Amino acid sequence: MITLYHAPQSRSSRMIWLLEELGVPYAIEPVSIFRPMTGEGVPDAANPHPDKRVPALLHNGVLVAESLAIVLHLAEHFPEAGLAPAIGDPDRGAYLTWLAWYVAEFEPALFAGMAGELPGSPQKRRAHEAVVRRLETALARGPYAMGERFSGADILIASALGFGRAAFPASEAFEAYLERCRARPAALRGAARDGASGPQQGA
Known part of the structure; x- marks a missing residue:
């Protein structure tokens, strides 16, 4: 249950x-x-x-x-x-990396952007720019963070991106990603x- x-x-x-x-x-x-x-x-x-x-x-x-x-x-x-590559699956490392990146990099960048902290903090601004660059690079290779494979990492990333969309710059890749994720039947x-x-x- x-x-x-x-x-x-x-x-x-x-x-x-x-x-x-x-x-x-x-x-x-x-x-x-x-x-x-x-x-x-x-x-x-x-x-x-x-x-x-x-x-x-x-x-x-x-x-x-x-x-x-x-x-x-x-x-x-x-x-x-x-939703999760099994132990031994070649995609397992990328999956765990995206989960860790979401917690360690994406969420801090999101809240820094929402709080208006970027102009006054070069360190946070660089970290924020790195987050945007990494996600856009991944989405250029495929529809989801891991390419063609939708995973639990996308549930975390897309839900937070949709919540804090104003914390990030305009991006056709981000908008298309959110649309794909939100349109999933589940x-x-x-x-x-x-x-x-x-x-x-x-x-």
């Missing part, structure tokens, strides 16, 4: 997309969270996440929290969906379930 602890229009929304890509049964348990960008919401005592944030997921009684951990866990538990189903999950509980 899979239960996703979810707050609408948050980081857990992309986990619904992930679960739809996997095609496995799951339940959504709505929880309230504090949203620092708006100052709204309150932590939910029923949320098993150690910091009362989302996403958090229970899979057969095992708690997994944070987007990267959930992508790794579920994609490898359900290999038939093809992404459309996930967006519908997120939209139907109602307003934040306890807000």
